[in-house]
Amino acid sequence: MSDFNFKPINCRNCGFLIWNGLSSAGIPIKLDTARLNLVDEIQTLINGGRTYQIHRTYTSFEATRRTAARMGATDPIVLAQHTCKSEGFLFGEQAPEYFSRPKLSTTSEKVPF
Numbered sequence: 116m117s118d119f120n121f122k123p124i125n126c127r128n129c130g131f132l133i134w135n136g137l138s139s140a141g142i143p144i145k146l147d148t149a150r151l152n153l154v155d156e157i158q159t160l161i162n163g164g165r166t167y168q169i170h171r172t173y174t175s176f177e178a179t180r181r182t183a184a185r186m187g188a189t190d191p192i193v194l195a196q197h198t199c200k201s202e203g204f205l206f207g208e209q210a211p212e213y214f215s216r217p218k219l220s221t222t223s224e225k226v227p228f
């Protein structure tokens with residue numbers, strides 16, 4: 116398989132909207148959609164969770180396990196591995212867009228004239 120792109124799914128166990136795909140090491144993983152800041156990430160790591168840094172691809176993104184060597188990345192987009200105990204997490208009906216790409220939808224923006 117060469118498709119490492121992530122797709123939004125609803126977790127079969129808890130119903131949360133999550134990302135399902137392959138890590139850059141080729142391992143199937145599920146990620147929470149909520150983006151972590153550094154404090155969140157440290158909290159996740161302290162609690163035994165795993166974090167992944169995501170990289171834009173043409174249609175989606177790839178995820179690479181965060182290691183100490185990557186901690187110095189500038190403004191990384193970091194997501195936690197989904198663990199089905201994400202009480203209180205913000206989650207939406209729609210997958211978030213991390214890279215401010217134009218939406219694929221055909222609905223035109225409102226024109227102010």
Ligand SMILES: [Zn+2]
Nearest residue numbers: 126128129199
């Ligand atoms: Zn779950």
